[in-house]
Amino acid sequence: MMRVGLLVTCLVDMMRPRIGFAALKLLESTGCEVVVPQTQTCCGQPAFNSGDRAAARSLAVKLLGEFEACDYVVAPSGSCAGMVRGHYVELAGDDAALAQRMAALAAKTFELTDFLVNVAKLQQVPGEFQGSITYHDSCAGLRELGIKQQPRQLLAQMPGVSLNEMPGAEECCGFGGTFSVKFGEIAAVIAAKKCDNIHSAKSDAVVGGDLGCLLNIEGKLRRMGDKTTRVLHIAEVLAGKS
Amino acid sequence: MHFKARAGQKLADVILQDNLKKAKSKFVDRRATAILDLDDFEATRDSATALRDRVLNDLDLWLEKFEQQAAKSGASVLWARDGAEICWLVIDIAHRHGVKKAIKSKSMLSEEAGLNQALETAGIQPVETDLGEYILQISDNEPPSHIIAPVFHKSKEEVSALFARTHHLPAKDDIQALTREAREVLRPHFLSAEMGISGGNFLIAETGSVALVTNEGNGRMVTTLPKVHVVITGIEKVIPTLEDLATLMRLLPRSATGQSISNYFSLLTGAKQAAESDGPEHLYFILVDNGRADLVGGEFAEMLRCIRCGACMNHCPVYQAVGGHAYGWVYPGPMGAVLTPLFTGMQNALDLPQAATLCNQCGVVCPVKIPLPQLLLKLRAKQVEAHLRPFGERLGLRAWAWLALHPALYALATRIGVRYLLWLARDGKRNDRIRVLGVAPEWTLGRDFPAPEGKTFRELYAARKETA
Numbered sequence: 001m002m003r004v005g006l007l008v009t010c011l012v013d014m015m016r017p018r019i020g021f022a023a024l025k026l027l028e029s030t031g032c033e034v035v036v037p038q039t040q041t042c043c044g045q046p047a048f049n050s051g052d053r054a055a056a057r058s059l060a061v062k063l064l065g066e067f068e069a070c071d072y073v074v075a076p077s078g079s080c081a082g083m084v085r086g087h088y089v090e091l092a093g094d095d096a097a098l099a100q101r102m103a104a105l106a107a108k109t110f111e112l113t114d115f116l117v118n119v120a121k122l123q124q125v126p127g128e129f130q131g132s133i134t135y136h137d138s139c140a141g142l143r144e145l146g147i148k149q150q151p152r153q154l155l156a157q158m159p160g161v162s163l164n165e166m167p168g169a170e171e172c173c174g175f176g177g178t179f180s181v182k183f184g185e186i187a188a189v190i191a192a193k194k195c196d197n198i199h200s201a202k203s204d205a206v207v208g209g210d211l212g213c214l215l216n217i218e219g220k221l222r223r224m225g226d227k228t229t230r231v232l233h234i235a236e237v238l239a240g241k242s
Numbered sequence: 243m244h245f246k247a248r249a250g251q252k253l254a255d256v257i258l259q260d261n262l263k264k265a266k267s268k269f270v271d272r273r274a275t276a277i278l279d280l281d282d283f284e285a286t287r288d289s290a291t292a293l294r295d296r297v298l299n300d301l302d303l304w305l306e307k308f309e310q311q312a313a314k315s316g317a318s319v320l321w322a323r324d325g326a327e328i329c330w331l332v333i334d335i336a337h338r339h340g341v342k343k344a345i346k347s348k349s350m351l352s353e354e355a356g357l358n359q360a361l362e363t364a365g366i367q368p369v370e371t372d373l374g375e376y377i378l379q380i381s382d383n384e385p386p387s388h389i390i391a392p393v394f395h396k397s398k399e400e401v402s403a404l405f406a407r408t409h410h411l412p413a414k415d416d417i418q419a420l421t422r423e424a425r426e427v428l429r430p431h432f433l434s435a436e437m438g439i440s441g442g443n444f445l446i447a448e449t450g451s452v453a454l455v456t457n458e459g460n461g462r463m464v465t466t467l468p469k470v471h472v473v474i475t476g477i478e479k480v481i482p483t484l485e486d487l488a489t490l491m492r493l494l495p496r497s498a499t500g501q502s503i504s505n506y507f508s509l510l511t512g513a514k515q516a517a518e519s520d521g522p523e524h525l526y527f528i529l530v531d532n533g534r535a536d537l538v539g540g541e542f543a544e545m546l547r548c549i550r551c552g553a554c555m556n557h558c559p560v561y562q563a564v565g566g567h568a569y570g571w572v573y574p575g576p577m578g579a580v581l582t583p584l585f586t587g588m589q590n591a592l593d594l595p596q597a598a599t600l601c602n603q604c605g606v607v608c609p610v611k612i613p614l615p616q617l618l619l620k621l622r623a624k625q626v627e628a629h630l631r632p633f634g635e636r637l638g639l640r641a642w643a644w645l646a647l648h649p650a651l652y653a654l655a656t657r658i659g660v661r662y663l664l665w666l667a668r669d670g671k672r673n674d675r676i677r678v679l680g681v682a683p684e685w686t687l688g689r690d691f692p693a694p695e696g697k698t699f700r701e702l703y704a705a706r707k708e709t710a
Contacts, residue, residue: 008699010646014660015692017699036703039649047643049600051622051631055643062647139601172559176599181682183597186249188688189563190599219689222675231692 005070078141131204245593272500311450315512325355349441387566442475554604667693
């Protein structure tokens with residue numbers, strides 16, 4: 001049996017545990033054995049994006065130790081999966097043995113919907129959802145990992161879901177990790193444009209694959225006075241009963 | 243003033259915000275349509291990237307080749323280490339030929355050098371003839387806010403008032419009439435100037451030529467009417483052959499303005515020969531380093547591929563929000579956020595590499611595949627290495643990273659943290675959002691911060707394991 005390590009991600013751990021459980025349910029529904037290493041914390045991306053490569057490297061080495069034994073590593077985040085796949089090898093620096101291990105880890109690390117569609121080949125989406133959805137393509141998932149059709153393919157399997165594409169679905173929501181707190185005013189302006197696009201799609205829910213973007217979008221929607229548009233992670237929709 | 247403070251002002255600038263909205267459809271949509279003309283846009287990008295890298299790997303040899311060929315065609319090739327040397331060389335040439343007035347077509351290098359001011363100080367009148375640059379010149383020498391649409395930040399009404407004030411003519415309200423007025427004002431300058439100054443989009447080594455891409459026709463007059471023509475361009479602009487030029491020209495106008503070809507495309511070789519009826523009697527090339535040579539072969543070398551199309555800024559969510567002036571120097575947007583710290587010193591542009599969401603909308607449209615987000619990340623790492631980040635940020639990051647390396651303490655800290663956040667979100671009713679977040683005040687300036695569920699995944703998962 002395939003042994004899959006669930007990389008919960010630090011943001012899901014703190015802000016939305018239900019996304020973690022949804023991911024767990026989805027992975028289990030494919031018949032995999034899912035392990036959730038209890039010592040996992042963060043992939044190191046905030047440190048890497050802030051330029052602190054030493055700190056990022058320590059966290060990368062820690063994650064490597066926790067997940068190396070798994071056949072696959074799956075994260076409900078294009079951004080965290082992209083960090084492991086796109087940057088861990090470069091963090092190994094001159095250490096060739098470490099670089100090799102990092103490359104092996106990178107090769108078996110997947111974003112959740114990518115894994116469900118292209119590796120586990122999920123046949124039956126376990127959850128139910130009634131309503132219209134507009135999908136926000138998060139930058140890292142889309143442009144680092146090519147996540148575009150995977151979530152749409154899975155949503156298309158759900159009879160209760162109707163998908164309304166918004167204009168500019170591939171445009172950045174303004175989150176950008178530390179950018180969202182260092183340049184809050186600009187981030188909020190970019191988020192407002194994203195929210196206008198979401199509104200023009202007239203949907204019950206906006207759905208995405210990265211919690212950072214979703215918190216940014218939800219925060220802007222609520223500040224704009226929109227209390228009704230639901231903001232959901234793709235895992236919640238695919239696994240949920242709502 | 244730093245990027246952030248300027249950006250704040252720009253967010254409040256109604257005219258700029260309106261123009262930014264319009265420009266998006268103009269640049270972004272037109273480019274998207276224009277690249278469909280090419281059978282294989284991606285393959286063309288790959289060839290262009292490869293050819294730029296090939297030149298940059300042997301830049302000295304290609305520059306020597308260019309110098310030899312240009313000299314054969316009767317041009318003089320001069321070298322400038324920095325902006326001050328550009329000014330000194332241009333003024334020297336002007337004095338040698340008795341120049342009192344110099345007409346200019348667009349040149350970003352002259353912006354790097356602050357050439358107009360230097361010419362004025364030396365008693366030579368510079369006249370910008372690109373419509374946008376002319377507007378900026380008469381508007382108290384304002385800097386451009388976009389590399390190909392320099393006057394991007396102004397409205398028609400502002401230009402109308404400026405023209406009426408400067409030209410002492412009745413105010414006009416349509417763009418055609420304003421353009422006609424500018425042409426009429428500029429014509430005598432074209433005819434009386436002794437020197438023309440232009441930039442150069444590419445230098446072709448095998449022929450010693452300069453290629454110029456323009457849309458207004460002023461470039462033709464600047465480079466052919468006066469008896470002296472001075473081309474000022476960066477050393478990285480050289481390419482080996484005319485064949486290479488054809489590859490790059492498939493990409494440049496399409497990426498820049500969504501045109502399959504610009505209105506005017508000039509390929510200029512040498513000074514006027516005995517049998518020729520027009521062209522300058524004297525042609526000078528000033529090839530400029532100004533920080534470029536230091537990038538050759540280094541970790542930022544990819545930036546030298548840049549062909550100055552502006553697609554990165556047109557597609558940048560931050561540029562689209564704040565415009566070009568917020569970036570503070572000659573080059574805005576993602577390419578500016580990389581070039582400004584490299585050319586002017588990291589400590590002079592600390593905000594710029596940070597002021598990006600790393601969304602890579604720039605990288606995927608760059609015609610020469612410059613990995614702009616990766617370069618910004620490298621600059622961020624350099625800032626940390628050089629201890630240029632604020633103490634509080636460094637301490638916070640270190641403390642967080644230390645905690646994340648100690649899972650037991652991390653688990654405890656996050657348990658407490660999420661409960662604190664949930665407490666902040668209490669309002670008696672929905673309890674679903676935080677309106678003012680003390681630990682990240684910038685977030686809640688324009689957005690709420692959604693409340694956490696209240697327990698961590700780790701806690702809930704452990705509890706579930708126990709009951710199972």
